[in-house]
Amino acid sequence: MLLIADHLAKRFPNGVEALADLSFALNDGDFVSLLGPSGCGKSTALRLIAGLLAPDGGAVTFLPATPQMGFVFQEPTLMPWADALTNARLPLDLQHVKRGDANARAQAALARVGLKGFEQALPRELSGGMKMRVSIARALCSFSGAARPKLLLLDEPFAALDEITRTALNDDLLRLWREDGLTILFVTHSVAESCYLSERVLVLTPRPGRLADDIALPQQGERAPGFRLSPLFLDCQRRVSDALGGAA
Amino acid sequence: MKKLLDIFFPLAVALAVLGLWEGIVAARQIPPYILPAPSAILAALIANWSSLSASMLVTIAVTLQGFAGALIAAIALAILFSQSRLAERALYPYAVILQVTPVVAIAPLILIWIGFEHIDRALALIAGMIAFFPILSNAVQGLKSTDFNLIDLTRLYGATRWQTLVTVRMPAALPALLTGMKVGGVIALIGEVTAEFAAGSGTASGLAWRIVESGNRLEIATLFAALALLALTGILFFAALSLLEWVVLRRWHESARVYS
Numbered sequence: 001m002l003l004i005a006d007h008l009a010k011r012f013p014n015g016v017e018a019l020a021d022l023s024f025a026l027n028d029g030d031f032v033s034l035l036g037p038s039g040c041g042k043s044t045a046l047r048l049i050a051g052l053l054a055p056d057g058g059a060v061t062f063l064p065a066t067p068q069m070g071f072v073f074q075e076p077t078l079m080p081w082a083d084a085l086t087n088a089r090l091p092l093d094l095q096h097v098k099r100g101d102a103n104a105r106a107q108a109a110l111a112r113v114g115l116k117g118f119e120q121a122l123p124r125e126l127s128g129g130m131k132m133r134v135s136i137a138r139a140l141c142s143f144s145g146a147a148r149p150k151l152l153l154l155d156e157p158f159a160a161l162d163e164i165t166r167t168a169l170n171d172d173l174l175r176l177w178r179e180d181g182l183t184i185l186f187v188t189h190s191v192a193e194s195c196y197l198s199e200r201v202l203v204l205t206p207r208p209g210r211l212a213d214d215i216a217l218p219q220q221g222e223r224a225p226g227f228r229l230s231p232l233f234l235d236c237q238r239r240v241s242d243a244l245g246g247a248a
Numbered sequence: 249m250k251k252l253l254d255i256f257f258p259l260a261v262a263l264a265v266l267g268l269w270e271g272i273v274a275a276r277q278i279p280p281y282i283l284p285a286p287s288a289i290l291a292a293l294i295a296n297w298s299s300l301s302a303s304m305l306v307t308i309a310v311t312l313q314g315f316a317g318a319l320i321a322a323i324a325l326a327i328l329f330s331q332s333r334l335a336e337r338a339l340y341p342y343a344v345i346l347q348v349t350p351v352v353a354i355a356p357l358i359l360i361w362i363g364f365e366h367i368d369r370a371l372a373l374i375a376g377m378i379a380f381f382p383i384l385s386n387a388v389q390g391l392k393s394t395d396f397n398l399i400d401l402t403r404l405y406g407a408t409r410w411q412t413l414v415t416v417r418m419p420a421a422l423p424a425l426l427t428g429m430k431v432g433g434v435i436a437l438i439g440e441v442t443a444e445f446a447a448g449s450g451t452a453s454g455l456a457w458r459i460v461e462s463g464n465r466l467e468i469a470t471l472f473a474a475l476a477l478l479a480l481t482g483i484l485f486f487a488a489l490s491l492l493e494w495v496v497l498r499r500w501h502e503s504a505r506v507y508s
Contacts, residue, residue, distance in 0.1 A: 052400045071404050077397040081419045081500045091405040093415065122500050142405060 001063045002028045002149055002183050003049065009057030009208075010044050018044040020208035021058070028149045031177055031184045033194035033201045035240065037248065041209030042187040046071075046153050049185065067149040067183070070139030074156040076131035078123040084110060084134045085119040091142035102141075109137035113172060129165035132157055133172075140176070152177075154186045158193070170196055174223065191244065195236040196228065203243040212247030215239055284469035289476065292469035300458060300470075304477045307440060307454035310368055311485070314375025315436040319429065322380050326387035330417060331409060336388075347381035351439055355446035364447070371443045371454070378439030379432035386428025390421025423501050426493040433485045441478065455481070 008022040018041035026032055034042045047053040049060050050071055070091075078087045085106050086093075092102035110119060113133040123131055135157070143150045154173075158166040174197060177184050188194050194201045195217060203213040217236050227233055266286045272278070273285040280288055293300065325343070329336035355374050362370040394417045402412040444456030455478045462471035497504040 047400075050400075050404055052403060069404060071401060073397045073401075075397065077395060077401065079398065079416065079419065081422070090401070090415070094402060094405045094407045094411055124500060124502075138401075 002026045002030070002067060002151065004061045004063065005045070005049065005058070006061065007058035008045065008048055008055050008060070010041065010048060010053065011056050017208040019048075019055075019210075021210055022204070023058070024202050024211055024214065026151075026183060026185060028183055029181055030200065031174075031198045032186070033198040034185060034187045034204065035189065035191065035194045035201050035244065036204030036209060036212075037206050037244075038189060039207050040204045041207060042189075042204060043074075043155050045204075045209065046155050046185065046187050049151075050153055065148065067151040068143045068146065070142040070150070070152045072132075072135050072139050072152070072154040072157045074159055076123070076128075076135040078131055078134055078138075080123050083120045083122055084115060084126065084137075087123070087134050088137040088141050090138055106137070106141055109140040110134070112140065112176065113137045127165075129161055129169065132161065132169060136169075136173070136176070140180070143180070143182075150180060150182050152182045152184045154184065156187050156189065159189070166193070171223070173197065191237050191240050192228075195233060195240055196223065201240050201243075203240065203247050205247045213243035215243055281466045281468050284472060288469045289472040292467070293473035293476070296470050296473065300455070300474055300477055303453060303455045303458045303474070304481060306368075307437070307444075307456070307478070308481055308484075310371045310454060311375050311437045311440045311481075313368075313372035314377075314440060315379050315433055317372065318376040318379035318383055318432060318436065321376070322383035322428070322432075323387055323425070326384055326391055326421075327413065329388050330391035330413070340388075343381055343384055346377060351378055351442050352446060355443050359443075359447055367447060371440055371447065374443035374446075375436040375439040378442075379436035382431040382435065383425070383428040386424045386431075387421060390424030390428075391417050393424065394420040423497060423503060426489070426496060430486065430489045430493065433489045434482055437478075437482050437485055 004023075004025045006023055008019050009017075010019040011017045022041070022045055024032075034045060036042050044053065048055050050069060051060075079090070085103065088109050089102045089106040092105060097105070107116075107119060110116065110133075113136050115130060115133050115137065118126065118130065121130075123134070126134065139152055158169050161169065170193065173184070173186075176182065184198075186194070186197060199217055201213075201215045201217065202211060203215065204210065205212045218232065224230075270285050270287060273283060284292070325339070329340065351374055354377075358374055359367070359370045362373065364370075391413075398416050398420070399412060402416055407415065440454065441456040444454050445460065447457075455474050458474040459471050459478070462468070462474060494504055
């Protein structure tokens with residue numbers, strides 16, 4: 001077990017009740033998608049887990065201890081004045097890692113997301129997909145070699161990207177998950193994306209978000225090239241779509 | 249070619265206006281104590297160059313002192329406001345009051361308090377008071393406009409408030425701060441001139457006083473020459489601050505990008 005979200009509730013000062021009684025658990029190494037209609041509190045749940053918001057009810061418990069956390073937002077959220085290397089290095093700079101070590105780790109992270117040679121590029125010189133890759137590299141830099149589990153939280157990171165870029169980044173994310181032993185909680189409103197990426201899909205009700213269904217998917221490990229056209233994938237989508245329809 | 253045209257057209261307009269001015273003054277035989285011809289103004293500028301250029305340097309030096317003081321004070325206060333809502337609520341209204349109170353009304357008081365023996369300090373303070381608010385309001389706006397997700401990221405990675413300020417908030421505030429500096433720099437000059445007018449005779453020695461002095465002596469050509477140098481000083485301030493803005497922002501900010 002890595003984390004338990006226990007009866008989470010959140011109401012904003014403007015009166016909007018984003019979440020009501022959301023409970024689920026994550027195991028170390030899981031790839032879980034949080035799926036639901038717009039405004040159902042998916043992003044709020046992610047921020048509660050990251051500690052960026054305080055819940056009005058319930059609690060998030062990490063077991064046995066708080067994991068290393070990386071966060072990727074829907075927008076790349078880069079510093080426009082800084083090059084790709086400096087952006088990727090941000091978590092290391094904030095932790096006072098020596099500049100030489102930080103640069104080496106940031107360079108390695110950029111290379112792993114396919115941006116070798118773009119270290120000096122400014123965000124405005126990069127495409128939308130490349131900016132998102134820098135954002136993922138920055139999240140990777142927040143993980144050290146320590147034995148603590150690594151929890152990567154992604155808030156609809158590929159929603160604004162074209163289909164080709166999105167597909168490529170989906171595969172890159174799966175590769176990083178496998179190679180680094182990450183635990184991933186992935187917020188999306190795409191049924192297909194949740195089915196392609198995850199081992200479990202948590203379906204939320206419309207606002208205020210509650211857990212409507214917790215669907216375990218059979219696919220594990222590397223996706224075969226024709227997986228998106230396979231009966232298994234289509235069946236997964238049907239199950240998740242039915243759950244989403246039921247929740248609405 | 250395009251750059252040459254950018255210079256040529258404004259120059260052509262200036263030459264046309266000056267030519268028309270010269271022609272009207274000559275044709276209508278307007279007395280020089282009412283409206284001197286551009287050629288007479290140029291002659292007065294050359295004849296009085298040593299005193300006018302010395303006054304110009306005084307005006308520039310005093311304005312720069314005021315501007316530098318305003319810049320330091322405004323940035324320090326903006327940082328305080330960005331870190332403490334309480335401080336902002338308590339102090340911001342007074343910054344607004346300072347801005348809306350006409351400087352002409354408070355200049356005599358400041359001159360009395362600081363003393364006419366330290367006239368340059370008083371003029372610099374008044375210039376700084378004028379420049380202060382645009383820099384402060386833009387810096388506060390810039391510090392508050394940082395991408396909230398970026399701030400959240402720094403929190404997630406355990407940054408201190410100081411780290412967040414230096415790493416994210418201050419660079420993000422640069423475009424707004426530089427805009428405030430451009431406005432503040434130019435109106436600091438206006439403040440300095442206004443203060444010189446308020447100081448009266450026998451104290452200040454900047455360009456504004458040369459204007460007053462020339463007016464009193466009906467040396468209108470010299471008055472125009474001083475006025476031209478004052479305008480030139482303002483243009484130099486604006487150009488220097490625009491250059492600074494371009495140097496700082498040209499690589500990354502949309503405002504510094506050039507479209508054809």
